[in-house]
Amino acid sequence: MNFSPFVKQMFVATAPQLAAVSMGGSLGYPCVLIQQFQSNDTSIKTDLDTLTWIASMHGVAGIGATLMPTLMQWKGRKCTFIGSTLLLLMGWLLAFVAQDTFTVLLSAIFHGLSSNCITIVNLVTISEMLAPRYRSASMVLLNINQTIGQFIVAALGSIFNWQIVALIMCGPAIVALLLSSLWPESPSWLACKGKYEDSEKAFVWLRGSDDDANKELKAMLAAQKESRIKVSKKTKLQETWSEMRRRDFYLPSLYMFVILLNFYISGALPLFIYSKDILEMATGAPEIATFGYLAMVSTLFIGSLISLILIRYFKTKTVLSCCVGCILSLFICSLVSYLQSSGIVSADSYLFLYPFLGYMVFSNSGFNPITFALPIDLMPVKHRGMGGALFNVLTCLLYVVTVKPFLYVVGSLGLTVTFFLFASSCLFCTIIIWIYVPETKNRTLQEIEDYYNYGSFDKFRHSDDVEVKLPIVKGDVVD
Template identity: 85%
Template sequence: MEKKVRILVIVFLRKKKVLNKMNFSPFVKQMFVATAPQLAAVSMGGSLGYPCVLIQQFQSNETSIKTDLSTLTWIASMHGVAGIGATLMPTLMQWKGRKYTFIGSTLLLIIGWLLAFVAQSTLTVLLSAILHGLSSNCITIVNLMAVSEMLAPRYRSASMVLLNINQTIGQFMVAALGSIFNWQIVALIMCGPATVALLIAFLWPESPSWLACKEKFEDSEKAFVWLRGNDIDANRELKAMLAAKKGSRIKFSKKTKLQEIWSEMKRRDFYLPSLFMFLLLLNFYISGALPLFIYSKDILQMATRTSEIAVFGYLATVSTLFTGSLISLILIRYFKTKTVLSSCVGSILSLFSCSLVSYLQSIGVVRPDSYLFLYAYLAYMVFCNSGFNPITFALPIDLMPVKHRGMGGALFNILTCLLYVITVKPFLYIVESISLAGTLLLFGVFCLFCTILIWIYVPETKNRTLQEIEDYYNYGSFDRFRHSDDVEVKTPIVKNGVVD
């Protein structure tokens, strides 16, 4: 057995060397690297929808595992609870890099699926759910950072939106497979995309930006040229990146760790993108996107008084996830990021429409079983998923400079967890207190306020290099063209991975 494993490792390493020598174009190499996060997103998306399959099959008594309601609710909620552990992932990424943290996170996801496949007790199922929750939240952060740092600016935005699409595809796959196969067979099938992603990641280079931050400049040059080639634009971007990193070395040898963290937090290029991150995430969560999706059947039942329409509305809502993501991919190709994000204006108008219809129903102007609320609600879901949802989670990572993505990524995870709980947990109590119309009106007003602030203050990142985005915080404008001569560093131009 050991001999077979040794042979497989030798064959794999030889293939890696052959791949490095093959003369593929930079576009092909970038798409090859991006394939791993996209496949991981499919498997990770499947883990988000997997509890629904488990609950459905456990409740139908079609399995030897017997559970009670308390256990089922733990299975359903474990994804969010275990995700808190992912707060440490950005720090780990800054320490070990993007490649190996992606490999580790994907391996955890695969183990989670395999545990579900062999599970014979609720304890094993819960352990599987814990690994799914932890690995999925880790993969979300690693995917966004890897794509952001390894792809050229013209491919970056579309690829980050595509992560959202593939996550949705994973949810659809699990739902479809769960209606045909046993939950254990579904788990085995969903191992496939993650396994392929894991193998591809072994052939990755490390992130050039991360290597430069670690002052491994020669390795950074080689990785950058392998990914991006050596044309004029690529060399200009490489020289600017390395010059900036060499010119901004900061020594903290006489400071404690807390003093280092405090010094980092006071930097303009950390606290500004952190404020932008908070504003973007608050805008999405305060719009009610998650509670309106999670409780969609209850809301539509409340608004239409018809269970059949509530079921139809729920299915239509799920379909908008995939359709909206495809629309986002088209929009981001032709419009600026903030322009696509402004689709939330349609969401705001739809929220106001839903609120108005619900109020008119409460005073008897509109019939209780009218379909008007359903139409406005579906319009909200279409606008929400057509740019608003995908861009909200991609843009904050784009805005955070590479050198601060340890603390920035941790902050991202903390904010998403807190805002998730704050908006989802009390939703039904708020509806009971101020009515559905009042709740939707409140969501619309808060979202409108946040949208105005975003449009005024958050910078546009499309087709901007990571170094240009970082310079924006330090110089206050994209107009300043940064030459490598701005600092006393001579950066060589590299060709075909060899330094001249």
């Protein structure tokens, strides 16, 4: 049966989306572990330091995923996706059989390593294998599915033991593995490796052979041929240094840093992971903290639905401006906490709960999804080895720096100062992003790359600049 290019692209995208659900569950899993361990619903005994290590292990273990972009450039997208998903599955299985804190931490290590690997592989795969008109929405959908995974784990954790939750979350990862075995390889990666005929076959299988697809294919092959012609006899160190000095590497790298810093410095992860503790500090009522946590998890769905609508009708940076709502919510949280500490508002008031929930809605209404999709979109294909490594290092370091010391920082500075610092830092980064970061929606990967070199999307490379002698393949089979 001959399926349309749209159906084939959605088939390829399904495996990353399922992996994103399972991976999102691993991000929310520490919340379940912390709550059940603190409530003594398990035979495993822990202290505060162990709990903070469980919460932050995703960032610590994720440093190992720095090699993933190099592996992706060496072995391709399909192979590395399968390997990353197997690591994720191993993490869930270890959690299921865990009987002590060591095995729990080992499970968290596998989750941290695999999550950071999958994040990079998913974004790169979607970016390279889907048409521009589907790419932005699909990349945002990855983060929405992560959010859905977090919701599923939180809901299951309120009903089942943490080990049963781990067993259930193996399901999406197993299906993703089965689907990915039927993929073609990324056309962009094949072209980058000089496998032009295979690249054409994979591209046509995925995208068809209409005029727009042919034009994009010719431009991609022309750019890769030209790049290979210019290869010099430099040492690996010299090549690395030369690559770092290129305008189309260091500019998107700077943009990547500011975009990721903006998200992490807003407190998105610690405020989610330690949400129940924060609400208990702010309201003084454990039962309201539990209700607030469940309500917060429910807001993840609201934010996800809003994200789909926003990314459909608005530009990427416009959607990212949802962080303005996060900033306002953080400032209001800080103000309410100050009023409570000053005695103007009752210490057991529930007022803090409302801006806190508002922050979660805004965070998932474009801010979270765009934060992880945009940096990969901005990085040219030829630099995604080093660029992906940088992405992983930044996400891991920022994760650990914001999550591990959070409870100690709140204990020292209080909620008022902590939330004020989050809001102020996020405001500064947002201004920088709005002024300098280019818009990528509906731009081809080659147009984005040429933007850095020519300074404008209006002066992008035409497919006739370098002759493409290979014919456009009309076949429908991928080798």
